[in-house]
Amino acid sequence: xxxEQQYLMLPGPTPVxxxxxxxxxxxxxNHRGPEFKQLIEEVTExxxxxxxxxxxxxxxxxxxxxxMEAAVVNFISPGDKVLAISIGVxxxxxxxxxxxxxxxxxxxxxxxGEAADPEVIRERIxxxxxxxxxxxxxxxxxxxxxxxxxxxxxxxxxxxxPALFMVDAVSGLGAMNLETDNWGLDVVVSGSQxxxxxxxxxxxxxxxxxxxxxxxxxxxxxxxxDIKAALKYLEKGQTPYTPAIxxxxxxxxxxxxxxxxGIDNIIARHAVYRDMVxxxxxxxxxxxxxxxxxxxxxxxxxLAPEGIGANRIRKHILERFNVVMAGGxxxxxxxxxxxxxxxxVRHLDLLAVLAALEIVLVELGMDIELGQGxxxxxxxxxxxxxx
Amino acid sequence: xxxEQQYLMLPGPTPVxxxxxxxxxxxxxNHRGPEFKQLIEEVTExxxxxxxxxxxxxxxxxxxxxxMEAAVVNFISPGDKVLAISIGVxxxxxxxxxxxxxxxxxxxxxxxGEAADPEVIRERIxxxxxxxxxxxxxxxxxxxxxxxxxxxxxxxxxxxxPALFMVDAVSGLGAMNLETDNWGLDVVVSGSQxxxxxxxxxxxxxxxxxxxxxxxxxxxxxxxxDIKAALKYLEKGQTPYTPAIxxxxxxxxxxxxxxxxGIDNIIARHAVYRDMVxxxxxxxxxxxxxxxxxxxxxxxxxLAPEGIGANRIRKHILERFNVVMAGGxxxxxxxxxxxxxxxxVRHLDLLAVLAALEIVLVELGMDIELGQGxxxxxxxxxxxxxx
Numbered sequence: 066x067x068x069e070q071q072y073l074m075l076p077g078p079t080p081v082x083x084x085x086x087x088x089x090x091x092x093x094x095n096h097r098g099p100e101f102k103q104l105i106e107e108v109t110e111x112x113x114x115x116x117x118x119x120x121x122x123x124x125x126x127x128x129x130x131x132x133m134e135a136a137v138v139n140f141i142s143p144g145d146k147v148l149a150i151s152i153g154v155x156x157x158x159x160x161x162x163x164x165x166x167x168x169x170x171x172x173x174x175x176x177x178g179e180a181a182d183p184e185v186i187r188e189r190i191x192x193x194x195x196x197x198x199x200x201x202x203x204x205x206x207x208x209x210x211x212x213x214x215x216x217x218x219x220x221x222x223x224x225x226x227p228a229l230f231m232v233d234a235v236s237g238l239g240a241m242n243l244e245t246d247n248w249g250l251d252v253v254v255s256g257s258q259x260x261x262x263x264x265x266x267x268x269x270x271x272x273x274x275x276x277x278x279x280x281x282x283x284x285x286x287x288x289x290x291d292i293k294a295a296l297k298y299l300e301k302g303q304t305p306y307t308p309a310i311x312x313x314x315x316x317x318x319x320x321x322x323x324x325x326x327g328i329d330n331i332i333a334r335h336a337v338y339r340d341m342v343x344x345x346x347x348x349x350x351x352x353x354x355x356x357x358x359x360x361x362x363x364x365x366x367x368l369a370p371e372g373i374g375a376n377r378i379r380k381h382i383l384e385r386f387n388v389v390m391a392g393g394x395x396x397x398x399x400x401x402x403x404x405x406x407x408x409x410v411r412h413l414d415l416l417a418v419l420a421a422l423e424i425v426l427v428e429l430g431m432d433i434e435l436g437q438g439x440x441x442x443x444x445x446x447x448x449x450x451x452x
Numbered sequence: 453x454x455x456e457q458q459y460l461m462l463p464g465p466t467p468v469x470x471x472x473x474x475x476x477x478x479x480x481x482n483h484r485g486p487e488f489k490q491l492i493e494e495v496t497e498x499x500x501x502x503x504x505x506x507x508x509x510x511x512x513x514x515x516x517x518x519x520m521e522a523a524v525v526n527f528i529s530p531g532d533k534v535l536a537i538s539i540g541v542x543x544x545x546x547x548x549x550x551x552x553x554x555x556x557x558x559x560x561x562x563x564x565g566e567a568a569d570p571e572v573i574r575e576r577i578x579x580x581x582x583x584x585x586x587x588x589x590x591x592x593x594x595x596x597x598x599x600x601x602x603x604x605x606x607x608x609x610x611x612x613x614p615a616l617f618m619v620d621a622v623s624g625l626g627a628m629n630l631e632t633d634n635w636g637l638d639v640v641v642s643g644s645q646x647x648x649x650x651x652x653x654x655x656x657x658x659x660x661x662x663x664x665x666x667x668x669x670x671x672x673x674x675x676x677x678d679i680k681a682a683l684k685y686l687e688k689g690q691t692p693y694t695p696a697i698x699x700x701x702x703x704x705x706x707x708x709x710x711x712x713x714g715i716d717n718i719i720a721r722h723a724v725y726r727d728m729v730x731x732x733x734x735x736x737x738x739x740x741x742x743x744x745x746x747x748x749x750x751x752x753x754x755l756a757p758e759g760i761g762a763n764r765i766r767k768h769i770l771e772r773f774n775v776v777m778a779g780g781x782x783x784x785x786x787x788x789x790x791x792x793x794x795x796x797v798r799h800l801d802l803l804a805v806l807a808a809l810e811i812v813l814v815e816l817g818m819d820i821e822l823g824q825g826x827x828x829x830x831x832x833x834x835x836x837x838x839x
Contacts, residue, residue, distance in 0.1 A: 070479055078480040078697060089698060090473040092457055093465040093651060095776045126653055127676070128513055128693035134676045162675045258694055264480060266513055266653050266696030286673060288549045289514070289521045306515035307645055309653030310465060311476060311698065389482045 072388040072418055076208045076236050076364040078258040078265050079408035081315070085263055088318040089311040096310060102302025104313050109299065111320030112269050115238060115261070115328055116253060118245035122271045123295040124316075126309045129235035129256035132268035133162050135290035136231055136252050139272075139280045143167025145199040148189065148228070150181045150219070154209035154394045159202045159233050166285055168200070177397065178210050178366070180359035187222035198228045206237025209394045211366035211403060212355045213241055220248045229276055235259060235268070239323070240335040240363040240407050251276040259363070260331070262322070262408040263315040272296075335362035338406035338415060341445045345419040345438035346404075349426060354401055363407040364391070368400065373429050375402040378422075381429060386421040412446055459775040459805055463595045463623050463751040465645040465652050466795035468702070472650055475705040476698040483697060489689025491700050496686065498707030499656050502625060502648070502715055503640060505632035509658045510682040511703075513696045516622035516643035519655035520549050522677035523618055523639045526659075526667045530554025532586040535576065535615070537568045537606070541596035541781045546589045546620050553672055555587070564784065565597050565753070567746035574609035585615045593624025596781045598753035598790060599742045600628055607635050616663055622646060622655070626710070627722040627750040627794050638663040646750070647718070649709070649795040650702040659683075722749035724836050725793035725802060732806040732829035733791075736813060736820050741788055750794040753780070755787065760816050762789040765809075768816060773808040799833055 073080050094100045105124070112122050125132050141147060147168040149160035152175045164170045173189065175181050181203065190198070201223055206213045220230055231252040234243055238253070239260025245253050251273040258265035272280075272292060280293055294305045323331060339362040343353060346367050354366035369375035375392060376399045382388045391403040406415060419438045426433055460467050481487045492511070499509050512519050528534060534555040536547035539562045551557045560576065562568050568590065577585070588610055593600045607617055618639040621630055625640070626647025632640050638660040645652035659667075659679060667680055681692045710718060726749040730740060733754050741753035756762035762779060763786045769775045778790040793802060806825045813820055 071481065073480055073482065075482055077694060078483060081480055086477040086479070086698075090477050092473070093460055093468055093645075094458065095460065095462055096465060096652070097778075098770075098776060126513070126515055126518070128695075130693040131513070131676045165675045166673045256694075258480075264696065264698040265483070265694040266699060286553045288552045289518045306517040307464060307643070307652040308515075309651065309696065309699070311473075311651040311702075312653060312696070315698075389485060 072386070072414060074388060074390050074405045074418055076259070076391060076403060076405040076407055077256070079262060079405065080410065081262055081264055082319070082322060082409045085315045085318045089315045091314050093310055096308055097303055101308070101310070104317060105299065105302055105304070105308070108313060108316045108320055111317070111324060114324060116245045116271045117243065117247065117328070118271050120245060120271050120273050121277070121296055122269055123292050123299065124304070125268045125270065125290070125295070126266065126306070127268050128265060129254065129268050130158065132254040132256065132270050133159055133233060135270055135292060136254050137162050137166050137168070138285040138287040138290050139292045140229055140231065140252060140276055140283055141166065141168045141200055142284050144169060146171065146197045147200045147202060148173065148198045149202040150186060150204070151175070152179060152181055152204060152210065152212055152214065153177050153207040155207055155233060155235070156204045159204065163202060178212060178354045180212050181214050181219060183215060183218040183222040186219055190223050190226050193226065196227055198226070200229045200231055202231050203233070205232050205234040205243055206241060206361050206363050208236040208364065209397065210354055211361040211364045212359045213237060213361045216243060216250070217248050220250065229279060236363050236407065237361070239328070239331060241361070242332050245271050257312065257316065260408050261316065262319045263312060266309050266312045267316060332362070335406070337412070337445065337449050338362060338410060339365065340449070341412070341415050341442040342404055342406055342419070344445050345442035348438040348441040349423060349433050350431070364403050364405045366401045366403045369402060370431060373431070374399045377429065378402055378425060382421055382425045385425060388418050388421050416442055459773070459801060461775060461777050461792045461805055463646070463778060463790060463792040463794055464643070466649060466792065467797065468649055468651055469706070469709065469796045472702045472705045476702045478701050480697055483695055484690055488695070488697070491704060492686065492689055492691070492695070495700060495703045495707055498704070498711060501711060503632045503658045504630065504634065504715070505658050507632060507658050507660050508664070508683055509656055510679050510686065511691070512655045512657065512677070512682070513653065513693070514655050515652060516641065516655050517545065519641040519643065519657050520546055520620060522657055522679060523641050524549050524553050524555070525672040525674040525677050526679045527616055527618065527639060527663055527670055528553065528555050528587055529671050531556060533558065533584045534587045534589060535560065535585045536589040537573060537591070538562070539566060539568055539591060539597065539599055539601065540564050540594040542594055542620060542622070543591045546591065550589060565599060565741045567599050568601050568606060570602060570605040570609040573606055577610050577613050580613065583614055585613070587616045587618055589618050590620070592619050592621035592630060593628060593748050593750050595623040595751065596784065597741055598748040598751045599746045600624060600748045603630060603637070604635050607637065616666060623750050623794065624748070626715070626718060628748070629719050632658050644699065644703065647795050648703065649706045650699060653696050653699045654703060719749070722793070724799070724832065725749060725797055726752065727836070728799070728802050728829040728832045729791055729793055729806070731832055732825035735825040735828040736810060737818070751790050751792045753788045753790045756789060757818060760818070761786045764816065765789055765812060769808055769812045772812060775805050775808050803829055
């Protein structure tokens, strides 16, 4: 069984379309030559389309956490006061990176499974009368809980306070609406192995003119992550250090697919995934970690039923049906399992996975009727149409 | 013409074998699952074989410069005195990265085109009676000049001085002999897009137990580059952040090829490339930047003939024959061109490129007899046999 292609239901890496995989098998080219110039210019424009921005965008050869580090070292100086809003593991991580590089971090934590309350942010910002806060860090989609923050409302809560507004949108961008320019987001980080449907290895940072001015005086240590250097090289169609050329080929193909479908259609499609999975899982009698109002379109966190650990379900569905689901992280380990539905996901695969989950739950002793969850998901698909 | 496959004669990215390219087109897998565990364990062992080491090796999702930064932030604390030996652009870069992260760098420069003199290092080390120098930085193969340093002799010159010995072997490892363990090298950095014959995007750091003890007390800022964290994850067959899975697939295939050929045979093959190119170019009446005794097997830097700039030759050979050669960097711009012969290079391609160069030189007005350079290279090949 394990040699068959897997149902990869992770919040990243996500399935990669065949033509994207094949496009990566092209021979190497000179990364200082005209072909690469054309390539980097096309993909940079494509990434901007997904970001809904005209700001500068830099492509880094790194995982998403590398881009978070780049965001920190270019725009936060040691000693800067940073307000970090955390609703889970990745919010904590953004805060930790800033702290490691000398920021004085004040963290506002919300319970895992809930979204950040913009009113709490508004009050904290209003209390900062001396404008000591230099940067606000926030997560768009919290991958550890399947909760999406209302970035627009949080940005409005910060209002005209001069702090830079930096968003970790690694697992949310391209799956849920994020309007970099309309909402006034200064620094937005994302990664290739999520909604961008290419293998891991590239990450993206969008940077506002205001943020670039901050970078000019930022005195944190940086060499590899220097975004001003990257932008200078981008002007001549290059990168400061050798770029991951194969992944650029893949990115070009993936962006062409995304452009053809249209970013707002992509977002609508992910909302259908979310609704299918949530309706299906609920019909099996399972509880969801996140409330409907804040539910992520990228992934769904499901509470394991009493007496059956989440990891036992994951192990069983992997061995039995080659379905890979993510576990809970840290204090949610064995409490939840997470179903990723991000990027290149087929609606029928979701139905198949829900059907497999039903069988597994019955085999593990739950008293449920087969087909009920699948039916609810089918109804969603029937009503909304396949987008 | 430009749509044909190029003759990519760069010191990186280097040509990638077809089966390596094809191996990268496999679907994504869970980077926290058993398949990836098997994959990372196999490639880590393979990389150690190339490094000739039993030390720990970490694979980073980054260009070579990223691995240089990792070497700096894990083993050099701000204020540490660092002796940086530079024979060109990349020696300067290693020094600059250390400086950016707070090291007090003393640089010993040798003229571009020459190797470092171990005696000079020996004297400087002997003069450090209070053992203030914490780290020695040195380049194995200097990509900007095509000169290889005698790492063994330089290491011996440092003797039992306790400074960590850190080597940038990005463009030399796998093309020329480097014995990490036998020579006592503490930190050795390399990259995928060179002798490893895979696309850019991965880099490697080998770390001695002594260096790991230094990392324990090193107080430089690091998050993404934390090598101790990477080693902790490696124990369970994982990486701290999502790895570039496709490049791992490619690396596995490339390492299988390398293992089959044998590392010492690979090194001997590269020496033949070097001798062919040097003999061929000399027979055309051109001068070489590096002396035979210090000539790199990875690339050859050629001085452009009087009156014809190096960049004109590069432009002409690209347009006429789709041969991509590298230019000179910084003060060597337009003075030299560089012929990369690193990794997956076919001997007959070298003959073809030399033939193309002869034609181009004639077209640009040089008075040379066609075929002389090719003949000298043929003779080398005939005498040494194809390895």
